[in-house]
Amino acid sequence: MENGSISDAGLVDWAIEEVLNTIGGSALVRVEPKLELAGRYFGFADLVSGEHVFDLKSGGVLPSPGYRAQLAGYALAYMEESFRDYCVCHELYIDAKYHRTYRLTWAEAKAIVDGILDAHLDKSSEPTACSYCKWCKHNLTCKALTEDIDDEDMKDFDLSNPKELGEALHAARRFKVWCEAVEKEAKRQLQEGVEVDGWRLQNRKGREAVSILDAHRELYGRMGSDKFLACCSINISKLRKVWGESYNEDLPVEDFIKRSKDTVAMVENK
Numbered sequence: 001m002e003n004g005s006i007s008d009a010g011l012v013d014w015a016i017e018e019v020l021n022t023i024g025g026s027a028l029v030r031v032e033p034k035l036e037l038a039g040r041y042f043g044f045a046d047l048v049s050g051e052h053v054f055d056l057k058s059g060g061v062l063p064s065p066g067y068r069a070q071l072a073g074y075a076l077a078y079m080e081e082s083f084r085d086y087c088v089c090h091e092l093y094i095d096a097k098y099h100r101t102y103r104l105t106w107a108e109a110k111a112i113v114d115g116i117l118d119a120h121l122d123k124s125s126e127p128t129a130c131s132y133c134k135w136c137k138h139n140l141t142c143k144a145l146t147e148d149i150d151d152e153d154m155k156d157f158d159l160s161n162p163k164e165l166g167e168a169l170h171a172a173r174r175f176k177v178w179c180e181a182v183e184k185e186a187k188r189q190l191q192e193g194v195e196v197d198g199w200r201l202q203n204r205k206g207r208e209a210v211s212i213l214d215a216h217r218e219l220y221g222r223m224g225s226d227k228f229l230a231c232c233s234i235n236i237s238k239l240r241k242v243w244g245e246s247y248n249e250d251l252p253v254e255d256f257i258k259r260s261k262d263t264v265a266m267v268e269n270k
């Protein structure tokens with residue numbers, strides 16, 4: 001998984017369950033193996049086992065083809081080192097609990113990888129902004145992200161016109177990636193002691209946490225259940241998992257579980 005910490009262990013539990021259902025409990029696995037085509041590229045898949053290559057993803061589900069290009073890179077290197085002629089790729093979207101899986105042959109993976117590397121090495125080719133820019137090491141300076149930054153152009157968008165609104169949204173998404181890259185770079189330099197004109201770092205208190213076991217041991221008897229439980233929340237995924245490990249029936253509180261309103265994400269048509 002590329003970025004960020006995982007705040008909800010239940011989300012990872014779901015991914016572990018998916019892996020278990022796919023490869024079984026006794027399969028040998030390699031965690032975060034470096035997969036490399038010598039002299040061309042390398043990367044770290046989250047987990048490989050047998051013919052399977054898994055990668056955890058956070059955030060929304062990327063529309064098809066998803067992370068096929070990235071997984072093709074892992075799969076090709078893995079097939080080369082393990083003398084396989086196909087791999088089964090798995091994108092595990094932990095927030096959405098969505099498991100996208102597909103089979104890639106050596107030839108299919110090679111075609112995808114060669115296409116990307118050839119375009120990358122072609123001196124006459126120009127970068128084209130895409131959904132991977134967020135993670136690209138060039139996003140601070142890549143002109144594909146900034147070529148449209150021009151106040152006059154921006155003013156020309158007619159946002160009541162659906163076509164122009166769509167174009168403006170594409171531009172806005174590109175700028176957003178670049179803006180975030182600039183913020184990250186400025187913060188990095190400030191942390192290294194560089195003076196950035198007009199900006200400084202400000203300390204913020206870290207988040208507090210206490211083990212529920214410690215809290216229970218020290219406080220439950222003194223506060224009583226009502227007060228103590230008023231300060232706790234339940235991880236429903238974990239509750240279902242722990243219950244399911246011991247009991248052969250549905251969780252008795254399923255009918256009491258409330259679901260917050262579904263949200264709507266805006267994704268690009270592919």
Ligand code: SF4
Nearest residue numbers: 127128129133136142
């Ligand atoms: S930032 Fe530029 S080089 Fe990187 S993925 Fe986006 S378009 Fe390609």
